[in-house]
Amino acid sequence: MRKIDPSKLEPNFNSTDELGQLQLHQALTWYSHNKVAKDAILYSISYFKKHYPKSKVEYVLRTKYSSTLGFTCRIIERGGTLPKKSKLWFDSIIQEVLNTKIKEPETPKIKTNVLSIQDHIRKKSSEVIGELEGQIDDLILSNFTITPSPHGLMDNMEVKGAHLKYITEHFKLNRSYYDNVLLSSDSQIKEGFGNYTKPQLKKIISFCDLVLESCGKVMNKSVSLRKPRKRKVKSNEELTSKINYQKEFKELDLISVDPKNIIGASSLWVYNTKTRKLGNYLSGDITGLFVKGSTITNFNHRSKQKTLRKPKEVLSKVIKGGKVFLRNVLSEIKATEKDLTGRINSDTILIRIIK
Numbered sequence: 419m420r421k422i423d424p425s426k427l428e429p430n431f432n433s434t435d436e437l438g439q440l441q442l443h444q445a446l447t448w449y450s451h452n453k454v455a456k457d458a459i460l461y462s463i464s465y466f467k468k469h470y471p472k473s474k475v476e477y478v479l480r481t482k483y484s485s486t487l488g489f490t491c492r493i494i495e496r497g498g499t500l501p502k503k504s505k506l507w508f509d510s511i512i513q514e515v516l517n518t519k520i521k522e523p524e525t526p527k528i529k530t531n532v533l534s535i536q537d538h539i540r541k542k543s544s545e546v547i548g549e550l551e552g553q554i555d556d557l558i559l560s561n562f563t564i565t566p567s568p569h570g571l572m573d574n575m576e577v578k579g580a581h582l583k584y585i586t587e588h589f590k591l592n593r594s595y596y597d598n599v600l601l602s603s604d605s606q607i608k609e610g611f612g613n614y615t616k617p618q619l620k621k622i623i624s625f626c627d628l629v630l631e632s633c634g635k636v637m638n639k640s641v642s643l644r645k646p647r648k649r650k651v652k653s654n655e656e657l658t659s660k661i662n663y664q665k666e667f668k669e670l671d672l673i674s675v676d677p678k679n680i681i682g683a684s685s686l687w688v689y690n691t692k693t694r695k696l697g698n699y700l701s702g703d704i705t706g707l708f709v710k711g712s713t714i715t716n717f718n719h720r721s722k723q724k725t726l727r728k729p730k731e732v733l734s735k736v737i738k739g740g741k742v743f744l745r746n747v748l749s750e751i752k753a754t755e756k757d758l759t760g761r762i763n764s765d766t767i768l769i770r771i772i773k
Contacts, residue, residue, distance in 0.1 A: 428452075431498035439501055439561045442493070446556065449489040455548070458488025465491035470516065478518050481544070484552030486559065487511055504559050506613045543584035546575050550585070550629055554622060562618050566625060569632035579640035582633045589633075593626035654678040662712040663766050667691045670730050674768040682706035685744070685772035686714065687736055689729070692765040696732065697723030697758050698748060706773075714760045724753040736769055744772070 429445050431437065437445070449458070462479045479487075490508055494500065500508055533541070553566040577585070599611050600619045611619070658677040665674050672689065680686055683706050686699040701707050702718040709715065726732050736747060748755070762768075 429493075429496070431493065431496055436499045436501055437493075439504075439559075439563065442498075442501065442504060443556075443560050443564070445493050445498065446486065446489055446559065449492065450485065453485075453489070455485050455545070458485035458492075460488070461492040461495070462488040465495060466515070468495075473516055475515050475518070478515055482518070482548075483511075483515070484548045484555055486552045486555035487515075490559070501561075503561060503613060507555075507558050539580045540584065542575075542577075543581040546572065546577055546581060547585055547588050549575065550589070554625060557621065557625060558618075562621050566628075568625070568629045569635060572632055572636060577636055579637055582637055586630060586633050589626045589629045593623055593630070596623050596626065654681045657681055658709050660711050661709055661762055662764055663762050663768055664691060664764055667767050670733060672733065672767045672769070675771050677709070677768060679771045679773070680707050680709055680714065680768075682708075683771045683773055685770075687744075687769040687771075688723075688762070689726075689733060689767045689769050690765050691767060694726050694729055695723045695756075696726050696729070696736070696748070696751070696769075697721070698744075699758060699760075712762050714758075714762060717758065717760065719757075721758045722748055722755045723758050724748055724751045724755055726751065726753075733769065741772070 429448055431445075459480055462483065463476050466473055466475050466479070490500070490504075494508075549571055550568055553568060553571065557564060557566055572585075596619055599607055600616060600623065602608065614622075655678050658680060661677045661680075663674055663677060666672065667689075669691075672691075684701045686707055688697045688699070689695070690697070699707060699714050699717040699721045702716045705716065707714055707716055732747070732751070735743060739747070
């Protein structure tokens with residue numbers, strides 16, 4: 419005959435004896451290890467159908483409350499009698515459920531099983547929040563003797579950066595709420611939370627702080643693991659595809675050189691056919707000239723231009739001349755020297771490029 423492992427058997431309770439805090443904690447631990455959230459929801463729904471048959475709280479129980487409530491309902495149904503403090507907590511939660519007015523959303527006419535990415539994120543965040551709230555319930559049920567680990571729970575549930583917005587917002591509100599309870603002098607609030615001492619309220623607030631701290635750790639981990647976006651390297655043709663220049667000027671037999679060679683060049687000679695200005699762009703550093711749209715960039719302050727009186731004579735020498743000639747050609751032209759702006763337009767011939 420096959421033996422049954424006693425640790426796998428659901429616990430039974432003697433209804434005449436009040437459970438000790440340790441017994442209650444052990445029972446809740448058994449349920450959390452052997453049952454899932456879906457079981458806890460069914461337990462709580464069954465409890466309310468039996469004891470409050472006219473209540474319509476199924477949607478509230480499915481969407482708002484943690485597994486601890488369902489498991490506690492199951493313990494009571496199986497003959498367990500809660501300790502006084504835990505009974506006060508349980509009764510307050512029952513009243514809270516009964517008083518919660520949440521309208522169940524209408525079933526859409528067109529049913530779909532497809533959830534958006536944001537729907538998945540919100541659903542997962544809601545599950546995590548429910549389990550973290552369950553840790554608060556466990557803390558209260560243990561008479562504040564256990565030390566919850568929100569970071570461990572979030573790690574086990576594989577919380578990502580996308581979920582942190584919802585978790586953080588929820589526990590910031592929770593913290594503010596319990597903080598107001600702790601500091602309030604209102605008699606009704608004091609009466610409503612009279613079963614909690616100030617140190618106990620402080621422990622709940624500390625738990626909220628611990629959740630927020632854990633959110634920070636998850637965010638830091640997400641950032642550190644995030645792979646940097648690989649930047650697409652554009653070709654010289656792509657970088658110079660938008661440059662607006664004059665390809666040919668028949669009057670002086672001028673033809674522009676290929677603009678793709680400007681990238682990384684040490685020098686670029688240009689001639690404006692409308693203003694008759696000859697200009698020379700000189701690279702600002704060893705990386706060479708660059709093009710952004712229809713503008714030459716990364717040129718230095720020595721890049722100048724002058725108006726030509728005899729353009730055909732000078733331009734032919736610029737096209738064919740050596741580096742020594744090019745070094746002095748502008749300084750020998752008797753005209754006012756002006757700075758270059760970088761802009762290339764439809765009147766600009768690209769005379770020569772020096773790499």
